[in-house]
Structures are given as C-alpha cells and as structure tokens.
Amino acid sequence: MSEAASITSYSLIAADKVKGTNVYNPAGDTLGAIDDIMIDKASGRAIYAVMSFGGFLGMGEKYHPLPWAVLAYDADKGGYVVNLDKTVLEGAPNYDRDAQNAWTPDYGQKIDRYYDTPS
C-alpha cells in the first residue's frame, strides 16, 4: 500500500499500520505496544493482539498475546488501554522474540482461560 493510500481517518486503521500502537494501563502509563494482530481468516475479526513489552516493566523482549476483548481503544490516547496489573501480565502466556510459537487451538484456549475470556 502506498503511503498516501494508507492515510487513516475516523475509525479505520490499515492492518500494516497497527504495529507500534501503544498500550496503556488505566492510569495512562505505557505498558508496551502492539506488535501484531491475529485475525480469523474467514470472519476478518481480530482475535488476539500480540503485545510487545520490549523492555517495558523490566520484562524483557517478550510477546504477550492478549484476547482482543481485553483491549479498549482510547481515541484521545490514540492507543489501547488494558486494565491488567503487572503481576497478571508477568504470569500470562508469553514467548520470547525468537522462540517458536504455534497458534494451535490449544494455545488459544490457554490464553482465553488465563484472561477468562471466551474464544
């Protein structure tokens, strides 16, 4: 997509521009950023947002997949807010930047169970 064509307005964002969108806690502290979104191919629905902590919170270069339902878009902040404590995130399913991660149904269920969300 050309730079011009990917100008986003109102409520839409190009999938290839999602990377880097900030994630905040309700107090407004930056927790990390979106690294990617896992989309259901058929329905086109975002199912998981993969958060990169990238050293935020002293958690190192970790990827944390969050159920999409956990994120709330905040237009003023231009990013997503999650109401999760650091301790919850520390214990959450995650993988290292250069680790294998297979998106199996089992892995999805593990995430959904941890955050107590339906898949």
Add this chain to the structure above:
Amino acid sequence: MSEAASITSYSLIAADKVKGTNVYNPAGDTLGAIDDIMIDKASGRAIYAVMSFGGFLGMGEKYHPLPWAVLAYDADKGGYVVNLDKTVLEGAPNYDRDAQNAWTPDYGQKIDRYYDTPS
C-alpha cells in the same frame, strides 16, 4: 514479530502476513491479491480488504477496496473468493498506487453503495 512467532495455523493469520493473499473468482482464476486490510480500531473487525490488481485483468496498478463481506475465505485455495465480474470491478471505486486516498466516512459509503453491502 519474529518469523517463528508468526507461524499461523488453523484459522488465524497474522495481520502482517495478509498482504499477498490471493483473490480468486469462483472459477478459480486469480483476480489479484490482498494488499492490506482496513480494520476498525475499536471492534477489531476487518471492514475493507484492499485488493491490488497489479496488472491482472489488464487493469494496471490499481487498488480496489472491497467490503469484507464480499470476500469468502477458501481454505483449499488458501485465499479469498469473490463472485464479481471483471466489468463490476472495472467500474468499482479504486485509486492509483501513488494517489491520495482518504478513508473518510463518505468514501466508505461510496464503496458500500457500489457493492450494495451494509457498512
């Protein structure tokens, strides 16, 4: 996202891997490929798929935004099928690769009206 982490399985695909997914007609002919997906930031729903014809059908380097509802995922083909004639696509809203395209509500409505889909 690391290469390993973006391995997709079952029904999920990483947003940054969507680009290049083929789009076919019901007869199985390649019409073009997905260039990007426009996602609603809040709901996480894909609203438009931006198709690149890239010279397919002799239509030159055009981007055609299609309402997501027009696409059907075909697991066997590993791509999307759209039941649209070339003539319909030729007359559809599109923009050149290096043209300005602002994703205003008006532009969305123009697409939705053309394909007769709700937004």
